[in-house]
Amino acid sequence: MFExxxxxxxxxPQHPALKEPTSFMLTLQGEKILQIAVRLGYNHRGIEKACExxxxxxxxxxxxxICGICSHSHATCFxxxxxxxxxxxxxxxxxxxxTIVAELERIHSHLLWLGVAGHEVGFDTLLMYSWxxxxxxxxxxxxxxGNRVNYGINTFGGVRRDISPExxxxxxxxxNALEERTKYYVSVATQETTLINRLRNVGVLSPxxxxxxxxxxxxxxASSVDRDIRRDDPYLAYGEIPFKVITADCNDxxxxxxxxxxxxxESYKMIRHALEHLPDGPIAVKAPRxxxxxxxxxxxxxxxxxxxxxxxxNGTEKPDRVKVRAPTLANVQAVAKMLEDRYLADxxxxxxxxxPCFSCTDRLTExxxxxxxxxxxxxxxxxxxxxxxxxxxxxxxxxxxNSFRCPEDH
Amino acid sequence: xxxxxxxxxxxxxxSPWVLHFNTGACNACDIExxxxxxxxxxxxxxxxxxxxxxxxADVLLCSGPVTHQIKDRxxxxxxxxxxxxxxxxxGTCACSGGVFQGCYNVESGIDQVLPVAAYIPGCPASxxxxxxxxxxxxxxxxxxxxxxxEEAPKAEDPAVPA
Numbered sequence: 001m002f003e004x005x006x007x008x009x010x011x012x013p014q015h016p017a018l019k020e021p022t023s024f025m026l027t028l029q030g031e032k033i034l035q036i037a038v039r040l041g042y043n044h045r046g047i048e049k050a051c052e053x054x055x056x057x058x059x060x061x062x063x064x065x066i067c068g069i070c071s072h073s074h075a076t077c078f079x080x081x082x083x084x085x086x087x088x089x090x091x092x093x094x095x096x097x098x099t100i101v102a103e104l105e106r107i108h109s110h111l112l113w114l115g116v117a118g119h120e121v122g123f124d125t126l127l128m129y130s131w132x133x134x135x136x137x138x139x140x141x142x143x144x145x146g147n148r149v150n151y152g153i154n155t156f157g158g159v160r161r162d163i164s165p166e167x168x169x170x171x172x173x174x175x176n177a178l179e180e181r182t183k184y185y186v187s188v189a190t191q192e193t194t195l196i197n198r199l200r201n202v203g204v205l206s207p208x209x210x211x212x213x214x215x216x217x218x219x220x221x222a223s224s225v226d227r228d229i230r231r232d233d234p235y236l237a238y239g240e241i242p243f244k245v246i247t248a249d250c251n252d253x254x255x256x257x258x259x260x261x262x263x264x265x266e267s268y269k270m271i272r273h274a275l276e277h278l279p280d281g282p283i284a285v286k287a288p289r290x291x292x293x294x295x296x297x298x299x300x301x302x303x304x305x306x307x308x309x310x311x312x313x314n315g316t317e318k319p320d321r322v323k324v325r326a327p328t329l330a331n332v333q334a335v336a337k338m339l340e341d342r343y344l345a346d347x348x349x350x351x352x353x354x355x356p357c358f359s360c361t362d363r364l365t366e367x368x369x370x371x372x373x374x375x376x377x378x379x380x381x382x383x384x385x386x387x388x389x390x391x392x393x394x395x396x397x398x399x400x401x402n403s404f405r406c407p408e409d410h
Numbered sequence: 411x412x413x414x415x416x417x418x419x420x421x422x423x424x425s426p427w428v429l430h431f432n433t434g435a436c437n438a439c440d441i442e443x444x445x446x447x448x449x450x451x452x453x454x455x456x457x458x459x460x461x462x463x464x465x466x467a468d469v470l471l472c473s474g475p476v477t478h479q480i481k482d483r484x485x486x487x488x489x490x491x492x493x494x495x496x497x498x499x500x501g502t503c504a505c506s507g508g509v510f511q512g513c514y515n516v517e518s519g520i521d522q523v524l525p526v527a528a529y530i531p532g533c534p535a536s537x538x539x540x541x542x543x544x545x546x547x548x549x550x551x552x553x554x555x556x557x558x559x560e561e562a563p564k565a566e567d568p569a570v571p572a
Contacts, residue, residue, distance in 0.1 A: 013483055014464070019440045020432050021480055042479045043434050046513040053512070065509050068438020068534060112441060115448075131448035138445070149438040149534050359437050 006034055011347070013042050018351065020358040031343050036336050043359040051322040056082055056291055059319065060154055063309075066324060067360040068149045069112065072098075072105045073302035074309070074324070074360075075154045080235060081298030081311040082156060082319075085291055092237070092279040094158035099237040100171075100274050101144060101153055103267040107178065108137045109303035110260045110267075113355045114185060117257060120348040121198045126188070133181045136174050143167060158284025168275055175268050182264045189261050199254035203338040203350035206251055213334040216327050217305020218263070219354045221247045222255035229301035240277070243270050253353040289317055302327055304355045326360030411553075422468070422494075423548045425457040429467035429491070433484055434516060435474030438534035439501035443471055446537035453541060456548065464490040469547070472524075473534075475503040475510045476517040488524050496527035496547060500540060505529045 006029045013021035021042035027035040047066055051059045064075040076098055083089065090098070111134040118126025138148045145151035145161060153159050163171075188195065205215065210223035220227050228245040230238040246262035248255035291313035298309040305327030314320040331354040338350050377385065411419070432440050446453045447460055461467050464487045476484060488497070499520040502508035507518030520526050527550075530543035549555045 013480065014431055014487055015462075019430065019444065020437065021434075021483070042483075043432070043474075043477060044479065044515055045434055045475065045477055045510050046515040047510075050510070050513045062509055065436045065438070065533075068436040068441060071436075071438070128449050131445060132450055135445070135450040148536060149442065150436075357437060359432075359435065 005029070009344075012039075018348075018356070020356070022356070022358045024347070024351075026344065026347070028344060031345070033339050033342055033344060033347070036339050038332055038336065040332070040358060040361055043361075048322050048324060051319055053318065055289070055317045056156065056319060057289075059322070060156075061150075061152060063322075063324075064150050064152065064154075067326070067357050069109050069357060070105065070302045070304065070307070070360065071150045072101050072153070073300050073307050074326075075151075076102065076236070077298040077300035077302075077307050077309040078311065078322070079154045079156060079298075080300070081296040081309050082291060082313070083287075084296035084298070085294040085311065085313045086156070086287060088157050088285055088287055090158045091282050091285060093162075093281045094283045095237045096274050096278050097144075097159045097161075097163055097283065098154065099241065100163070100271055101141070101151060102236065103271050103274070104137055104141055104144070105151075106303045107264055107267050108134055108141065109355070110264050111137065113260060113303075113352075114257070116352050116355075117253075117349065118195075120352045121195070123195060126195075129181075130185065133178060136178050140171055140174055143170060155284060156287035158282070160284070162283050163275075163278065168278075171271065171275060175271060179265070179268045182261065182268070186261050186265070189257050196254060199252065199257060199349070200250070201252050202346050203253045203256075203342070203353050204251050205334055205338050209337055210251075210334065213337060214330050215305075215334045216330045217302070217355075218256050218259045219305065219331045219334060221245070222259045223251045224249045227306075229299050229306050233299055235300065237274060241270050241273050253349055256353045290315060291317075291319070304328060304357060304360075305330060307360075324360075326357065328354065328357045328361040332356065332361065419552060423457075423551055425459070426468045426544070426548060427459050427461045427466055428469040428471050429461050429464050429487070430471045430473075431484065431487060433472050433474035433480050433504070433520065434477035434510075435501060435503060436534075439473035439504070442534045442537050443473065443500060443540060446540045451537040451541055453544065456545065458544060464488075465492065467491055468495060469544075470495065470497045470524075471500055472497060472504050472520045473500045475507045475513075476520060476523055478515050478517070481517060481523055484520075484523055497524050498528045498530065498543060498547060499526045500530045500543075501535045502531050502533045505531050508533060 006027050009026045009028055011026060012023035023039040025037040026033055047062060050062060054062060060075055060079060063078045064071045066074045111130045115127040115130040141151060142148045145153045153161055205223050207223045207225055210220045210225045224247055226245060226247050231245055243266050246259050246266060248258045293313055293315045295312040300307045307327055308325040310323040311319055312321040335351055335354055430443055445451060470488060497520060499505050503510055504520050507516060510516045511518050517523060528543050528547040530539050532539050
């Protein structure tokens with residue numbers, strides 16, 4: 001290729017690097033990435049609309065299937081929002097059980113990520129090791145909830161299954177085994193020079209960029225952005241369970257590995273603490289079938305970052321509107337930044353490092369009225385429209401910096 | 411059966427290369443497929459290998475109810491595979507649309523778009539079920555086995571480590 005000439009390479013939607021369909025249009029100059037455009041939407045199934053056609057109880061099981069990896073996150077977030085509208089609160093024992101399942105889910109998600117990250121850098125032994133160990137936590141989830149994935153443990157006003165003393169003992173034994181293995185992964189992550197050299201200074205995201213791009217979860221925490229909903233806005237039993245928010249100042253993929261491995265160790269401690277202090281009492285209170293008019297916002301620190309659910313009730317059995325903002329949508333902006341001027345070979349690990357979940361993210365839709373006048377808004381116009389809408393509602397966004405630009409349309 | 415046919419059948423049964431394609435699934439079946447390939451369940455002991463391109467694959471593992479966005483891509487990937495090719499629908503959504511039935515952006519299952527050789531239900535299909543389905547599919551390739559497919563070798567129950 002001649003100097004200065006650029007070439008466009010499409011990657012996806014079916015590609016060996018990630019298990020989910022997503023498409024990247026890369027503009028390359030030699031091995032260097034000049035520009036990257038992400039195309040989402042292959043997994044869009046229309047869940048938000050489907051929620052409006054189903055009752056709230058059916059909605060829990062539908063919402064749970066937004067994502068098979070962080071299913072408890074979505075279900076809990078939704079349930080919390082609805083409980084807020086109704087004005088009921090799950091009893092303390094239920095809150096603790098939800099917390100235990102949430103942390104088990106974080107363990108399974110982070111172990112899964114560790115394996116995928118190993119696979120992306122050609123360290124398949126790590127994939128096989130961590131997925132073998134992940135089966136221990138999958139067994140625990142199956143033991144507690146009856147299913148390996150999509151646990152179905154939440155209901156309005158509490159949980160559907162209690163934890164028996166025998167199960168408790170079982171969790172302690174298996175957690176010890178997991179903790180032993182995780183210590184080994186910590187030593188791999190901090191001592192294995194091949195892995196460290198492959199991950200250092202790859203996918204760099206400065207703290208300022210992380211804030212500006214709105215990164216969440218481990219992606220933000222690896223860039224020294226100390227942000228964790230579990231501590232900042234405690235929900236479930238997190239207000240009563242002591243834990244450390246793990247951050248790293250490496251700003252790269254290596255930092256994201258350290259944060260996730262560190263969070264694994266914290267999760268073991270949190271589950272032990274929660275089990276030891278598991279309050280007695282009922283596991284659920286009765287919830288009405290009809291939800292009064294009102295709106296609520298649920299926030300939840302999913303394994304990938306902050307998950308937000310907005311629910312609006314209208315006094316019937318079915319919600320008026322459900323809106324989901326999954327953590328990957330917040331992080332995917334940062335990926336384009338991380339890959340600018342980087343090598344093509346870094347693409348798989350940098351994309352994998354935010355732990356993307358496109359089935360969570362694909363919520364966007366374009367509505368075109370066949371009968372009415374249609375209009376196409378450009379990014380600037382849309383932004384202006386948003387600023388004016390908020391100004392009419394008493395919020396002034398015009399002073400925010402102007403640097404958020406979407407890639408030029410082709 | 412001629413010797414050549416027997417050798418071809420033997421080769422086909424002993425090394426089915428699979429391609430995994432997410433057709434709009436929630437990830438649950440996808441991670442269970444990977445779990446089936448990793449040490450606890452170890453689908454690779456049957457010669458199954460996960461491949462990156464449809465041109466190398468004999469079996470297409472689909473998970474998900476087929477969104478409208480993915481439909482054309484799914485057909486295109488299927489057309490790129492070499493004959494003989496088999497499609498396995500993994501999970502309830504892939505079999506029938508499941509919980510997403512009636513959503514405005516999905517078809518109801520893989521068989522609306524492609525001929526399906528094996529259905530593996532479950533939400534998500536557990537790795538043990540995926541193992542069982544794949545082994546049954548392989549056994550059914552042998553014409554001698556076809557009428558009594560239920561006697562196909564069962565996948566052994568994976569032992570839980572102490």
